[in-house]
Amino acid sequence: MRLVVSVFWMVAGTAWALEENSVDNHYDEHFPPLHPNCTQSLTDLLLLRQEVLLKELKQAEQVSAGILREMLHILTDNKVSFTSREVSCPGNFKKIGNTCLYLAKETDLAWEAARVFCQDLGGDLAVFRDVNAFAEVLKYVKSSVAVKATTVWVGGRDHLVEGEWRWVSGEDMPRGTPFWGDYNYVREPAQGTAANCAALYGPDDFLIHDGGCEAKYKPLCQINLMNN
Ligand SMILES: [Ca+2]
Incomplete structure (x- = not known):
């Protein structure tokens, strides 16, 4: 009886060991260890994103500055036309x-x-x-x-x-x-x-x-x- 139990545990242990080895192989297959260059790639990605955001911000500032310039031109033109407008009096006045x-x-x-x-x-x-x-x-x-x-x-x-x-x-x-x-x-x-x-x-x-x-x-x- 003891012999049968020992054999059973040996077989079970071997099967468990084989199974564990198989799980490790699947994990490595689907989740490979980080490549040393991955950290650098992530940094590059963040820097690139920042660069894009800064570029967009700069473009928005340029648009705002353009609108302000247009408004200034309009106000200046109105001022000139107002001050240069010929004021005349009607009839005999x-x-x-x-x-x-x-x-x-x-x-x-x-x-x-x-x-x-x-x-x-x-x-x-x-x-x-x-x-x-x-x-x-x-x-x-x-x-x-x-x-x-x-x-x-x-x-x-x-x-x-x-x-x-x-x-x-x-x-x-x-x-x-x-x-x-x-x-x-x-x-x-x-x-x-x-x-x-x-x-x-x-x-x-x-x-x-x-x-x-x-x-x-x-x-x-x-x-x-x-x-x-
Ligand atoms: Ca009076």
């Missing part, structure tokens, strides 16, 4: 500073009618917010009319609250020198509720005087180029 002015020398109207007259031409009665603009207006008016007796309506009045003079644009009118003149040695405006409309008074070298709004004077119309 003359370009004075940043505005177009037109003194209707042949027309005498009450203040409200004079304002409508200017609005029908696409503008309004003239306003001037500072000394330089006032000087330009005076220069234009004096060059347009030879008669010192001429009086000209501009776009200011104090019809809502006596003494609170406002432009038709809603802003406060300037007061005092050099804008307002004198009448009988009294500084304008001085006529109270009887005079609620502003005029350039010819006999006082076209400085501003308050006048009765129903008086008929010549409209000084204005189109503001900054709003057009």
